[in-house]
Amino acid sequence: LSVGDYVVPGRPGLGTMQSHCTASKKDRWIKLDRGMQLFEKCGNFAPAALFQTGGTAYRMLHDPVEHLIRPGDTIVQNAGNSAVGYMIGQLATHLLGARVVSLVRRGNRTEEQCEQLVDELRTHGQNELVVFEDDLPEDNGSNPNTKSALRVLLTEHGLKRPKLALNAVGGRSAQHLISCLVEGGVMVTYGGMSRKPFGAAAPLIFRDIKLVGYWHSRWMTRASVQQRRRLINDLVEMVVNDNVTPPPIKVFPLASFAEALQWDQSGEAIRRKVVFDCREE
Numbered sequence: 059l060s061v062g063d064y065v066v067p068g069r070p071g072l073g074t075m076q077s078h079c080t081a082s083k084k085d086r087w088i089k090l091d092r093g094m095q096l097f098e099k100c101g102n103f104a105p106a107a108l109f110q111t112g113g114t115a116y117r118m119l120h121d122p123v124e125h126l127i128r129p130g131d132t133i134v135q136n137a138g139n140s141a142v143g144y145m146i147g148q149l150a151t152h153l154l155g156a157r158v159v160s161l162v163r164r165g166n167r168t169e170e171q172c173e174q175l176v177d178e179l180r181t182h183g184q185n186e187l188v189v190f191e192d193d194l195p196e197d198n199g200s201n202p203n204t205k206s207a208l209r210v211l212l213t214e215h216g217l218k219r220p221k222l223a224l225n226a227v228g229g230r231s232a233q234h235l236i237s238c239l240v241e242g243g244v245m246v247t248y249g250g251m252s253r254k255p256f257g258a259a260a261p262l263i264f265r266d267i268k269l270v271g272y273w274h275s276r277w278m279t280r281a282s283v284q285q286r287r288r289l290i291n292d293l294v295e296m297v298v299n300d301n302v303t304p305p306p307i308k309v310f311p312l313a314s315f316a317e318a319l320q321w322d323q324s325g326e327a328i329r330r331k332v333v334f335d336c337r338e339e
């Protein structure tokens with residue numbers, strides 16, 4: 059490393075919420091080969107939301123399902139408007155040629171905000187189809203012979219039955235994902251935003267659905283320096299080359315943390331990550 063290099067922490071948590079730290083050689087910083095171009099393109103703050111979300115999305119699209127997804131295949135996810143979901147849409151389209159279907163919730167959004175959300179996810183998030191899960195009838199997946207509402211919608215839009223589902227929500231939402239998977243399909247769970255469980259006995263028995271989990275911190279701890287460097291620099295390369303965009307953010311000075319928390323709860327059409335500017339004023 060030399061003075062002026064752009065680096066990111068090479069271990070989970072290293073450097074989080076602190077202005078200075080000492081790190082052993084083992085915790086090596088990862089140098090960004092095209093760091094200056096990244097910051098010129100996205101400004102000082104957007105890269106803060108790129109690596110955790112983009113790294114999680116990238117690995118989930120590759121590790122549990124190596125060579126499973128072919129161009130034109132469908133991938134279905136929930137929390138499609140989350141930062142990770144935003145990266146999944148773009149990476150799956152760019153790297154795998156897949157067609158991504160996202161479940162999102164209306165929540166307290168107005169009709170106009172819902173339209174804005176769909177528009178954003180289709181244009182920037184590169185989603186093929188956005189479905190409001192509140193509009194789908196309950197689906198407990200117990201009857202393997204009944205076509206799920208989501209599966210019917212996919213067919214109507216000329217989309218294949220998905221081989222891969224990415225679940226950040228759990229509960230009723232995860233149930234919709236499982237029900238539309240192809241026989242032998244895989245659902246990767248990486249979050250449980252609803253804090254609700256889901257059942258899957260019939261899909262496991264009759265359709266051989268596989269349920270696996272993913273935790274990016276574990277990958278970052280176990281992967282070699284070369285693997286981590288490659289992942290980080292691949293993400294930078296895709297952003298610099300205009301293939302993907304980091305998730306939307308909103309910047310607050312650290313001193314305004316109370317305002318930031320309030321803003322985060324207030325609900326907007328497009329979800330944005332809060333990024334704190336920790337520079338001293």
Ligand SMILES: NC(=O)c1ccc[n+]([C@@H]2O[C@H](COP(=O)([O-])OP(=O)(O)OC[C@H]3O[C@@H](n4cnc5c(N)ncnc54)[C@H](OP(=O)(O)O)[C@@H]3O)[C@@H](O)[C@H]2O)c1
Pocket residue numbers: 110111114137138139140141142143162163164165226227231247248249250251252253272273274275329331
């Ligand atoms: N396993 C890993 O390695 C890993 C890595 C990164 C993130 N994660 C997890 O992935 C999830 C998404 O992270 P993120 O940073 O991308 O989140 P984010 O940008 O803050 O977005 C949160 C998402 O969750 C949805 N949501 C919140 N509460 C919900 C509920 N009760 N029911 C249904 N949906 C709900 C939000 O929808 P609305 O906009 O409608 O509120 C939004 O789509 C989190 O659970 C996070 O912990 C896991």
